[in-house]
Amino acid sequence: MSTIHHDIESLAAPAEPGARASNFIRDIIIEDLKTNKFGGRVQTRFPPEPNGYLHIGHAKSTYLNFGLAAEFGGKTNLRFDDTNPEKEETEYVESIIKDVQWLGWQWDGLYYASDYFDQLYAWAVQLVKAGKAYVCDLSAEEIRQYRGTLTEPGKDSPYRNRSIAENLELFERMRAGEFTDGSRTLRAKIDMASPNLNLRDPIMYRILHATHHRTGDKWCIYPMYDFAHGESDSIERITHSICTLEFEDHRPLYNWFIEQLGIFPSQQIEFDRLNLTYTLLSKRKLLQLVQEGHVRGWDDPRMPTISGIRRRGYTPEALRNFCAAIGASKTNGIIELAMLEHFVREDLNRRALRVMGVLRPLKVVIDNYPLGKVEELEVINNPEDPSAGVRRVPFSRLLYIEQDDFREDPPKKFFRLSPGAEVRLRGGYFIKCTGVVKDASGSVVEVHCNFDPATRSGNAPDNRKVKATIHWVSAEHALDCEVRLYENLFLKEDPNEAPEGQDFHANLNANSLDVIEHAKLEPSVRGAAPEKRYQFERLGYFCVDPDSTADKLVFNRTVALRDTWAKIEKRDRTGA
Numbered sequence: 001m002s003t004i005h006h007d008i009e010s011l012a013a014p015a016e017p018g019a020r021a022s023n024f025i026r027d028i029i030i031e032d033l034k035t036n037k038f039g040g041r042v043q044t045r046f047p048p049e050p051n052g053y054l055h056i057g058h059a060k061s062t063y064l065n066f067g068l069a070a071e072f073g074g075k076t077n078l079r080f081d082d083t084n085p086e087k088e089e090t091e092y093v094e095s096i097i098k099d100v101q102w103l104g105w106q107w108d109g110l111y112y113a114s115d116y117f118d119q120l121y122a123w124a125v126q127l128v129k130a131g132k133a134y135v136c137d138l139s140a141e142e143i144r145q146y147r148g149t150l151t152e153p154g155k156d157s158p159y160r161n162r163s164i165a166e167n168l169e170l171f172e173r174m175r176a177g178e179f180t181d182g183s184r185t186l187r188a189k190i191d192m193a194s195p196n197l198n199l200r201d202p203i204m205y206r207i208l209h210a211t212h213h214r215t216g217d218k219w220c221i222y223p224m225y226d227f228a229h230g231e232s233d234s235i236e237r238i239t240h241s242i243c244t245l246e247f248e249d250h251r252p253l254y255n256w257f258i259e260q261l262g263i264f265p266s267q268q269i270e271f272d273r274l275n276l277t278y279t280l281l282s283k284r285k286l287l288q289l290v291q292e293g294h295v296r297g298w299d300d301p302r303m304p305t306i307s308g309i310r311r312r313g314y315t316p317e318a319l320r321n322f323c324a325a326i327g328a329s330k331t332n333g334i335i336e337l338a339m340l341e342h343f344v345r346e347d348l349n350r351r352a353l354r355v356m357g358v359l360r361p362l363k364v365v366i367d368n369y370p371l372g373k374v375e376e377l378e379v380i381n382n383p384e385d386p387s388a389g390v391r392r393v394p395f396s397r398l399l400y401i402e403q404d405d406f407r408e409d410p411p412k413k414f415f416r417l418s419p420g421a422e423v424r425l426r427g428g429y430f431i432k433c434t435g436v437v438k439d440a441s442g443s444v445v446e447v448h449c450n451f452d453p454a455t456r457s458g459n460a461p462d463n464r465k466v467k468a469t470i471h472w473v474s475a476e477h478a479l480d481c482e483v484r485l486y487e488n489l490f491l492k493e494d495p496n497e498a499p500e501g502q503d504f505h506a507n508l509n510a511n512s513l514d515v516i517e518h519a520k521l522e523p524s525v526r527g528a529a530p531e532k533r534y535q536f537e538r539l540g541y542f543c544v545d546p547d548s549t550a551d552k553l554v555f556n557r558t559v560a561l562r563d564t565w566a567k568i569e570k571r572d573r574t575g576a
């Protein structure tokens with residue numbers, strides 16, 4: 001977790017549209033196709049455990065599993081790895097199905113590891129009969145002690161040499177529910193002195209009297225991940241079982257079970273887990289954020305979940321382009337969040353319609369504009385996409401502009417509106433500030449201007465220039481909307497880096513949500529449906545939130561535009 005990829009441009013999407021960044025898994029598949037290793041087949045699977053919502057890390061995994069199979073005419077199964085009845089829920093199954101679909105992937109088969117419980121049990125019996133598995137009465141704690149360490153070999157369990165007949169009988173009785181949780185396990189008989197701890201007689205089955213979301217109370221013994229996963233792969237004749245690097249040390253065990261059982265040899269390939277700066281990617285910790293109320297739910301737009309990212313306004317295309325650019329490797333690193341943002345800006349820039357909206361309104365009165373007159377000014381919907389056409393925006397005597405776009409006492413290099421200064425209104429006239437009205441506390445509540453009727457085209461006939469173009473909305477026509485602005489949930493690049501005795505809670509950003517109750521939007525957005533995305537000129541990309549009602553739209557800011565003024569101010573402050 002040490003390399004941070006700082007150079008976004010070098011990691012940016014491949015220059016050719018549709019071209020893919022290469023990755024080593026792709027190279028393995030190409031090689032396997034050349035040597036006809038699996039008879040020319042490519043069959044992958046995406047195997048989420050339904051114990052939480054999918055996150056951006058899973059987007060990478062789906063990109064590799066579904067994307068690579070599709071590229072080589074192969075197929076991908078969606079398989080729920082539901083071997084742990086205690087943490088799994090149908091709510092998660094449903095959310096995962098929805099998220100995979102939204103990401104744009106189509107699975108071939110939809111399976112559950114629990115579909116295979118009968119087959120797994122039969123295979124376990126087969127290993128017992130072959131003298132390759134035994135029932136062990138050690139407690140979990142004793143098993144840990146017997147396992148040894150990385151530097152010391154383990155010790156054989158006193159139950160290791162039970163007869164096959166006794167093992168068969170005890171395993172059958174485990175299944176029949178005669179024993180209490182944790183009192184016995186079924187273990188593979190491999191090698192307690194193996195340098196690989198995973199091969200020191202790993203547990204295959206444990207007793208758990210728990211109701212399973214699909215098999216109900218049929219079972220009170222459940223297979224461990226290591227015994228279920230490779231066997232499920234084999235049943236589905238998976239050719240390339242792509243998983244994250246922490247399973248590298250499990251591969252010898254994955255292969256051992258397959259060899260002992262003599263079943264279809266799926267091939268496990270490990271890649272680097274996605275880590276992002278300022279972001280937690282662990283379902284367990286994300287669940288904590290939800291349960292403790294630090295966010296409004298799994299789909300809170302600050303969450304790195306697929307449902308949160310979607311609500312925030314990201315597109316599946318942006319996520320795919322991001323995944324294509326990061327590729328896959330054999331060493332864990334950390335990707336900058338800014339890189340993900342780069343891809344959503346790039347995508348939305350191409351397709352989001354531009355509109356004008358004012359987040360923190362300041363009244364502007366155009367004194368020389370006729371009272372009651374309304375003009376419809378024509379503006380371009382998307383300069384990147386001529387086919388998006390034009391729209392008409394009402395202009396009148398009373399406007400709102402952004403409070404930030406006016407300074408009574410402008411600092412150097414502030415080129416926007418200030419007393420005596422002239423600016424262009426986006427899509428319309430030049431206006432010049434003639435004075436201000438203040439409230440009792442001295443704050444400016446109204447700015448007075450004159451407009452130049454000859455500048456309707458956005459240019460002056462005498463060729464005089466203005467240094468700024470600002471956005472605005474006509475007060476009488478504006479829609480009152482709620483806008484939610486977000487900052488990172490965590491203040492540190494590594495949210496887990498906390499003082500002794502503390503954890504990621506210490507790094508929570510108290511200002512991650514800023515709700516603006518009364519933003520003013522141009523009327524063209526009226527009735528926009530949830531997930532509709534816009535660029536609010538000069539402010540960023542925004543997306544309609546499902547909390548919107550017929551009376552009031554709610555917008556989430558997906559990502560800000562690059563703010564050059566903030567950079568100048570920062571540079572000036574730091575004297576750089």
Ligand code: ATP
Pocket residue numbers: 046047048049050056057058060061081242243244272273274275281282283284
């Ligand atoms: P978490 O630690 O968040 O609970 P997990 O690995 O337990 O994740 P699973 O539901 O088991 O989550 O993951 C399904 C698939 O997605 C697995 O193949 C896993 O390796 C992969 N995956 C999970 N997290 C990431 C990540 N951050 N980057 C890439 N792939 C991931």
Ligand code: MG
Pocket residue numbers: 049
């Ligand atoms: Mg897991």
